[in-house]
């Protein structure tokens with residue numbers, strides 16, 4: 567059991583403000599509560615959207631941010647069945663209600679009444695956090711911490727790669743070389759993809775893509791994406807992933823006839839003009855993908871198998887007290903994945 571003490575935590579205070587505050591140690595209240603000692607937490611574009619002014623993503627004021635975290639079980643509530651003190655767990659932060667019309671249809675990722683740890687409830691930028699046991703998935707300590715911390719974002723990527731599966735040797739074009747785009751590349755590669763082509767406008771991100779297994783990288787600001795993709799893939803890509811969220815018009819032109827497109831990035835206000843003709847005439851499949859609660863077991867299995875090592879995407883590590891600086895670097899496009907850890911003083 568952790569000592570009773572106060573902890574320092576970065577709290578979302580609205581209007582783009584993230585404040586370090588002293589809070590009491592979180593306590594187990596419900597039978598299914600589990601107290602976790604957070605080992606690491608990834609920062610995400612969603613956090614940036616929460617901290618934007620005006621906000622581009624809603625969050626509860628007064629909440630500790632951080633929804634991509636990994637921890638060790640410190641204490642288990644009276645109803646605990648699955649995890650024990652000392653277990654290492656990854657956390658599915660979106661807590662669906664299990665009762666709404668979509669939950670009852672088995673579409674938990676479309677839940678009408680969910681709450682997310684790190685957005686609506688306290689999350690993993692704190693050194694300790696309480697989470698319900700149903701959100702926890704055990705993961706072996708043989709998986710490096712820096713790989714395991716990607717479980718949450720990988721679970722979202724799995725939402726795309728399990729719906730649009732790659733066949734051995736197929737070509738994949740990924741639009742957007744951020745962490746999500748590059749994780750799509752890693753998972754598709756591990757699943758048997760042939761040539762992987764990645765586009766972006768940031769040279770830094772394209773360089774990281776190249777180091778992480780992209781066969782061809784294209785700067786879409788300076789090069790003719792369509793011409794290069796046609797040349798590299800002969801007919802056009804078998805699969806195109808839009809990890810940006812506004813590039814469907816381009817994706818439709820890059821896919822071969824009969825190709826499949828994953829629409830993954832989320833930009834609520836982007837309204838790109840889409841050629842419906844291309845979808846009909848060339849029999850394209852456009853698949854939307856939005857996270858998913860059911861992908862954690864598969865993600866844990868993949869990480870434990872050693873098939874992918876996403877830790878190569880980590881470019882920055884900061885203490886929770888310096889999360890602000892990390893967010894600034896992210897805004898400036900100078901980072902790939904940023905990981906927050908907790909030094910002993912903050913515990």
Ligand SMILES: [Zn+2]
Pocket residue numbers: 609610611612633634719
């Ligand atoms: Zn995230």
Ligand SMILES: [Zn+2]
Pocket residue numbers: 662663664665666667668669670676677678679680
């Ligand atoms: Zn629900």
